[in-house]
Amino acid sequence: MALSEVNNDRGELRILENLDELRTDLADYIAELSEAAVKERGVFAIALSGGSLIDLMGKLCEAPYNKTVDWAKWYIFWADERVVAKNHSDSNYKLAKDGLLSKVPIVPSHIHSINDSVSAEEAADEYMFVIRQLVKTRMVSVSDISDCPKFDLILLGMGPDGHIASLFPNHSALNETDEWVTFIIDSPKPPPERITFTLPVINSASNVAMVVTGECKAEAVHLAIDNIGPDCPSLPARLVQPTKGKLVWFLDKPAASKLDGLQFSE
Numbered sequence: 586m587a588l589s590e591v592n593n594d595r596g597e598l599r600i601l602e603n604l605d606e607l608r609t610d611l612a613d614y615i616a617e618l619s620e621a622a623v624k625e626r627g628v629f630a631i632a633l634s635g636g637s638l639i640d641l642m643g644k645l646c647e648a649p650y651n652k653t654v655d656w657a658k659w660y661i662f663w664a665d666e667r668v669v670a671k672n673h674s675d676s677n678y679k680l681a682k683d684g685l686l687s688k689v690p691i692v693p694s695h696i697h698s699i700n701d702s703v704s705a706e707e708a709a710d711e712y713m714f715v716i717r718q719l720v721k722t723r724m725v726s727v728s729d730i731s732d733c734p735k736f737d738l739i740l741l742g743m744g745p746d747g748h749i750a751s752l753f754p755n756h757s758a759l760n761e762t763d764e765w766v767t768f769i770i771d772s773p774k775p776p777p778e779r780i781t782f783t784l785p786v787i788n789s790a791s792n793v794a795m796v797v798t799g800e801c802k803a804e805a806v807h808l809a810i811d812n813i814g815p816d817c818p819s820l821p822a823r824l825v826q827p828t829k830g831k832l833v834w835f836l837d838k839p840a841a842s843k844l845d846g847l848q849f850s851e
């Protein structure tokens with residue numbers, strides 16, 4: 586069972602005993618949001634990240650979720666992507682395809698991955714154009730405050746440096762407010778060329794889940810969540826603040842180990 590609490594404006598914290606419990610809680614959460622979105626809008630627009638997230642979503646490929654989730658109503662996007670061939674081991678698309686999308690009955694035309702045969706800049710522009718068309722047809726909702734797409738759920742991981750999607754600490758992409766998707770060619774973590782949702786898009790989502798595990802991320806979790814006063818660095822993860830949507834953190838105990846005021850009994 587999750588140790589769950591609300592930490593002021595930093596969202597709901599769900600701290601799970603171990604990775605198995607986290608996987609189950611995350612699958613339940615995604616399945617519930619999918620059901621609610623399909624009931625309300627007829628579709629579920631979900632944006633994935635790469636990294637450890639896909640493995641942590643693995644329970645969705647198993648019973649009961651593989652049978653109970655309305656996969657035909659899912660529209661898949663990526664919060665960030667590395668600009669490499671789709672069959673490259675660095676591709677977030679390949680990771681999701683191998684670990685999830687090939688194991689459940691998602692409609693292939695609902696999978697909106699980037700064009701991997703153009704430059705990072707062109708890939709970002711094309712991807713934004715695709716999202717714009719889907720906003721027009723309301724497959725993706727629109728935020729009434731920002732005019733940004735309002736995804737039903739954006740799933741984010743976080744690096745030990747506090748980066749989310751491909752928004753890295755102190756990078757100018759963090760300041761991009763005009764575009765929905767931007768590109769970088771100097772990622773501090775390889776590969777260097779990436780496209781990424783911008784903060785306004787992330788913060789316009791109906792739901793944002795931060796899925797973070799492992800002790801190497803404990804310090805970044807503390808800096809992203811705790812009230813650390815005026816010296817608070819502008820850690821990308823701390824800038825995830827959905828305007829009207831709901832933010833939930835899924836943490837295992839090692840990732841949560843440096844949070845203020847939490848004590849775990851052995």
Ligand SMILES: O=C1O[C@H](COP(=O)(O)O)[C@@H](O)[C@H](O)[C@H]1O
Nearest residue numbers: 634635636637638742743744750
């Ligand atoms: O490079 C990336 O890293 C982050 C974090 O990955 P993780 O393996 O530490 O969970 C990931 O969320 C992002 O999508 C990816 O491109």
